[in-house]
Amino acid sequence: MLANGSGQQSESDHYKKIYGLLHFEPGTLNVTTYVDWEKRPDNRDRTTFATFIGLKKKNFHGGLEGFVQWRNHTAQVRGLSLFGAGQFSEKIKVFVRSDFFDPDDKSDDDGEYCFLGGLDIEPVKDIHIMPNVIATNFQAPDVDIEMIPRLTLYVKF
Numbered sequence: 001m002l003a004n005g006s007g008q009q010s011e012s013d014h015y016k017k018i019y020g021l022l023h024f025e026p027g028t029l030n031v032t033t034y035v036d037w038e039k040r041p042d043n044r045d046r047t048t049f050a051t052f053i054g055l056k057k058k059n060f061h062g063g064l065e066g067f068v069q070w071r072n073h074t075a076q077v078r079g080l081s082l083f084g085a086g087q088f089s090e091k092i093k094v095f096v097r098s099d100f101f102d103p104d105d106k107s108d109d110d111g112e113y114c115f116l117g118g119l120d121i122e123p124v125k126d127i128h129i130m131p132n133v134i135a136t137n138f139q140a141p142d143v144d145i146e147m148i149p150r151l152t153l154y155v156k157f
Contacts, residue, residue, distance in 0.1 A: 030054040059087040076105040093120040126156040
């Protein structure tokens, strides 16, 4: 695909972005590979590569996704995510997710590690109560771990 690279905004320059995506679903496996190249003003071109591998079974689904973005062939932005959910009982699922994000490979103290975990309780059909917690650990010195307990209510109608 060839596009203006502005997303949902109106085009603000004459530069373009080229996208490509391949998707395969052999059996219970799901594999997607993505690449793009974006011409930007002042020689700030970007190239992004991402891959997703997922597995979907009757009582479990999960996946691994990673990306790297080269900015003007000098700096890299990187990320990795591992996640899964499993049926614990008829009305309870357990879900977890762990992320790593590094906004600049030239800096040793700007990365973030994030963990999300919780339960998905469905007391009646289509009503989900999900107690969960998000914990974020920053590589930066003198920054405490951030922990946020949450309660999510999801109603499907």
